[in-house]
Amino acid sequence: MKLHLLNRRSAHNHSFKVTHNRYPNFLRIWHHHPELELVLVSKSTGTRFIGDSIEKFGPGEVVLIGKDLPHMWLNDDIYFQGKSDLTAEAVAAHFKEDFLGSQIFMVPEMKHIGALFERASQGIKFESVTPTIIERIHRLPVLENFEKAIGLLEILHLLAMHREYKLLCSKGFTNSLGEGEDINMDKANAYIFKNFNTPIGSKDVATVLNMNPSAFSRYFKRIHRKTFTKYINEIRIGYACKLLMEEKNTVTAVCYESGFNNISNFNRQFKQLTGMSPSEYVKYHTD
Structure with missing residues (x-):
């Protein structure tokens, strides 16, 4: 899965961009951009990839x-x-963090929104969102200029005050990188996400980056604050959860499709990360 840098800049004379998208399917590209992105899914189902989160x-x-x-x-x-x-x-x-000015979210009355932006570095899924917030986001594209800016600010205020949320990707995934390191980690992550359900190891990724395997392992752990093995297992278990939720495959089939090579290791890793066995996970989410 190649990582793409997309242009999400707002049009001339606008400080941010709001769109109402309606397509046969969403953009099938693993991508990033310097703007924050607030998304309300109105229709469709599938799998969401954010950082190292798969749900x-x-x-x-x-x-x-x-x-x-x-x-x-x-x-x-x-x-x-x-x-x-x-x-x-x-x-x-x-929108960018400074879409209303470089200091506005540092003043006492706006610091809660600045804190929201910091949490968003891991991706935030808001749980039990109120109809008021949903309606305000739906109305945002049809508002004009000043009303749209105030509307977005009000939505960010409500989300910053909303206490039911889930941080999606691991904190290590979002660590700031040194110059040039972001390019290397982009390559590594793109390769990992494309091949995580195959028998890949840290040596394979090191080869892609033209790095010594030991140097790569140290580099990877410094960036992600976990070993490559732990990281790849977390991604595989996230994908396994997605497959189990679809109720189309047996636990054994999910084990091999998500990249594990034996059922006992799969069960052990699954319980370690989710707190329940695969069968318990299915029962909990389908009852």
């Missing part, structure tokens, strides 16, 4: 993504079938 998504989901955090909404296979009449619909706002 199912559906209608009504509200997510805030920090600047330069890689992400992708991948619709279910049925959205790509030739005769499908399904649509993927979402409202998205793209």
Whole structure:
């Protein structure tokens, strides 16, 4: 999965951009951009990739993504079938942290929004979002200039005060990198996300980066604050959760499809990361 830098800059004479997107499917590109992104999914289902987080998504989901955090909404296979009449619909706002000025979110009355932006560096999924917030996001694209700016500010205020949320990707994923390191880690992450469910190891990724395997392991742990093995297992278990939620495969099939080579290790890693066995996870999410 190659990582793309997309242009999400606002139009001339606008400090941010809001769009109401309606397509047969969402953009199937693993990408990032310097703007934060607020997304309300109106229609469609699939798998959401944000940093090292892999989860199912559906209608009504509200997510805030920090600047330069890689992400992708991948619709279910049925959205790509030739005769499908399904649509993927979402409202998205793209804005920089200083879209209202470089200091505004540092003043006491706005610090809670500045703190929201900091949390967004890991990606935020808001739980139990109120109808008021949903309605305000839906209305945002049709507002004009001043009303749109105030509308976005009010939405950010409500989300900053909202206490039911989940941080999506690991903190280590978003660590600031030195000059040139971001390019190397982009390559590494793109290779990992493309091949995580195959028998890859740290030596394979080191080869892609033309690095000594030992040097790569130290570099990777410094950036992600965890070993390569732990990182790849977390991604595989995230993908396994997605497959189990679809209820299309047996636990054994999910084990091998998500990249594990034996069921006992899969069960052990799954319970360690989720606190329950695969069968308990399915029961908990389907009852």
